[in-house]
Amino acid sequence: MNNEIKYLDRDLLLETNKAASREKRNRILKDGFLEKILAKHIFIVSRAMYHKKNEVRLFISPLGENEEFQLDCSYTRYDSFPGYTVNEKGEKVFKSGIRPYLNEREWQEIERKEPVRNQYSFRKAVLSAYKNICAVCDISDKELLRAAHIVDVRFGGTDTIDNGICLCVNHEIAFDKGLFLIQSNYEIKLRDSGIGITVSKIKLPSDSNDFPSPKNITKKNSALKK
Numbered sequence: 001m002n003n004e005i006k007y008l009d010r011d012l013l014l015e016t017n018k019a020a021s022r023e024k025r026n027r028i029l030k031d032g033f034l035e036k037i038l039a040k041h042i043f044i045v046s047r048a049m050y051h052k053k054n055e056v057r058l059f060i061s062p063l064g065e066n067e068e069f070q071l072d073c074s075y076t077r078y079d080s081f082p083g084y085t086v087n088e089k090g091e092k093v094f095k096s097g098i099r100p101y102l103n104e105r106e107w108q109e110i111e112r113k114e115p116v117r118n119q120y121s122f123r124k125a126v127l128s129a130y131k132n133i134c135a136v137c138d139i140s141d142k143e144l145l146r147a148a149h150i151v152d153v154r155f156g157g158t159d160t161i162d163n164g165i166c167l168c169v170n171h172e173i174a175f176d177k178g179l180f181l182i183q184s185n186y187e188i189k190l191r192d193s194g195i196g197i198t199v200s201k202i203k204l205p206s207d208s209n210d211f212p213s214p215k216n217i218t219k220k221n222s223a224l225k226k
Contacts, residue, residue, distance in 0.1 A: 004083040004095070006045040008060070012081065012097075013043050015106065016073050023110055025072035027057060033069070037062060048078060053111070074109040076100055122159040123147040129205040130166030136180075136188065136197050139168040146172040150182075150216040155223070162213040165202065171195070178224035184214035 008016065020028045037043075046068060047059035056078040058071045082097035100107065126147035133140045148167045151157030165182070167175055174180055179192040187201050204211055 004085050006048065006058075006078065006081040006083040007063075008043045008045070008081060010041060010043075013060070013071075016077060017071060019074075019077060019106070019108065020072055022108055023074070025055065026051075027070040027072040029069065029071055037069075045078075045081070050075075054109070076109060118159045119147075122149075122164060125161050126164035127166050129161050129164075129207065129210040130203065131206075133166065133203065134168040134171060135165050135202040135204075136171050136199060137168060144168050148172045148175055150212055150220050157216070161205070161210040163216050165212055171197070181221050181224065182212065182217055183221075184217050186212065 014034065017029045017034065042063040043060045044063055045058050046061045048056050051057040051072055054075050055072055056075050058073060058078070059068050060071060061068045080097050080099050082095060084092045084094045087093055123146075127142065127145055132142060132145065134145060139145065146167055146169060147164045149157050149159075150163050150165060153159065157163050165175070171180075174192070174195045174197075175182070179190075179195050180197055181189040181191065182202055183189055186204060188197060188199065190197060202212075
């Protein structure tokens, strides 16, 4: 990957292997194997290759020995390992490892897969439909308003106005947590009386095509009851 030779001491190798296990990577060293090799002090990364996006497959050899084993880690972790280069005089020039987090804190990297949200256009359309007023209270400060999905996009929800409701920050959280329900007839059912809702029905857009979808409301409520 470059001309720098990376190496790990026994503690760094153990830390990297624990991270590989947490992050569910393909190449992980078994406990029994670790017990056998951790008595050795320095482990050289004899080869490294990109295995997949942001993941590096390490080929590690104990210093002075021919055996080789494989371990996967993130590129960020690989880049943080100490290493050395050899200059024109044949001298080794060492570089200390630089951890991305201070105070010896460990970190975890995982690959996230989630739908791409069209949040800007969705927010703009929903707030406009509700005239920039929370559907259950009178807050109209845009900085305090949210376009809340009825059915989250992770569960197949769309970025259309009828799958959104304009809510203030507090009521969006309460809605997501199911502290109140919006019925298919747009009436409000309180499950917690301490959330400051005094109306019995939500405000609706002027265009009936933008009303919250009863089908989506039913789907949302069914999920909350599970």
